[in-house]
Amino acid sequence: NAGVTQTPKFQVLKTGQSMTLQCAQDMNHEYMSWYRQDPGMGLRLIHYSVGAGITDQGEVPNGYNVSRSTTEDFPLRLLSAAPSQTSVYFCASSYRGGSTDTQYFGPGTRLTVL
Amino acid sequence: AQSVTQPDIHITVSEGASLELRCNYSYGATPYLFWYVQSPGQGLQLLLKYFSGDTLVQGIKGFEAEFKRSQSSFNLRKPSVHWSDAAEYFCAVGGFLLISNFGNEKLTFGTGTRLTIIP
Numbered sequence: 122n123a124g125v126t127q128t129p130k131f132q133v134l135k136t137g138q139s140m141t142l143q144c145a146q147d148m149n150h151e152y153m154s155w156y157r158q159d160p161g162m163g164l165r166l167i168h169y170s171v172g173a174g175i176t177d178q179g180e181v182p183n184g185y186n187v188s189r190s191t192t193e194d195f196p197l198r199l200l201s202a203a204p205s206q207t208s209v210y211f212c213a214s215s216y217r218g219g220s221t222d223t224q225y226f227g228p229g230t231r232l233t234v235l
Numbered sequence: 236a237q238s239v240t241q242p243d244i245h246i247t248v249s250e251g252a253s254l255e256l257r258c259n260y261s262y263g264a265t266p267y268l269f270w271y272v273q274s275p276g277q278g279l280q281l282l283l284k285y286f287s288g289d290t291l292v293q294g295i296k297g298f299e300a301e302f303k304r305s306q307s308s309f310n311l312r313k314p315s316v317h318w319s320d321a322a323e324y325f326c327a328v329g330g331f332l333l334i335s336n337f338g339n340e341k342l343t344f345g346t347g348t349r350l351t352i353i354p
Binding site for chain 1: 239245267269271276277278279280281284286303308325330341342344345346
């Protein structure tokens with residue numbers, strides 16, 4: 122099992138550019154989520170999905186889009202990057218719900234927006 | 236709303252010394268409590284979790300944590316730290332409070348405690 126994989130590991134964008142952060146898991150988990158990690162703020166939930174075709178917003182969804190067409194993949198799209206989106210992004214998955222089950226995290230994507 | 240407080244931003248301990256990392260939570264029902272560890276440049280890994288039952292839970296790498304409902308705390312301990320324990324540690328709280336369209340999706344993390352080990 123590869124677990125949760127994320128690509129790219131690093132990315133630099135200019136303000137206004139768009140990009141997609143990829144996330145995939147091979148554990149057949151129903152629940153997947155995206156977090157951002159900023160210094161002194163811990164991890165904050167951006168979006169999550171409870172299964173293919175079902176997504177919902179987390180704490181900080183503005184500026185981000187998600188979709189879930191398959192169980193394995195959960196990409197995060199930045200529509201028009203802003204410097205405030207400079208952060209480390211983690212994708213996570215779990216078998217059941219996000220708040221009662223062990224989360225398995227990917228290695229992260231470090232994004233810088235200039 | 237649920238919340239987690241980790242009052243220590245940075246802790247330094249000597250190798251072989253004991254360790255206690257503090258975590259206080261606020262939650263309106265029976266909490267699900269987690270400790271995760273993040274090594275430099277890595278994602279988070281689960282150390283241990285508490286759902287119910289025995290209030291002293293054992294985790295991986297020799298860590299343990301004790302749930303104290305009266306103090307709303309879930310402190311992480313290790314009797315003797317190793318240099319490889321240097322990392323950032325996150326406490327998190329979750330549970331079955333309805334906060335979204337789909338129910339129990341809210342896992343709240345603390346801001347983390349960075350642990351430095353000195354030889």
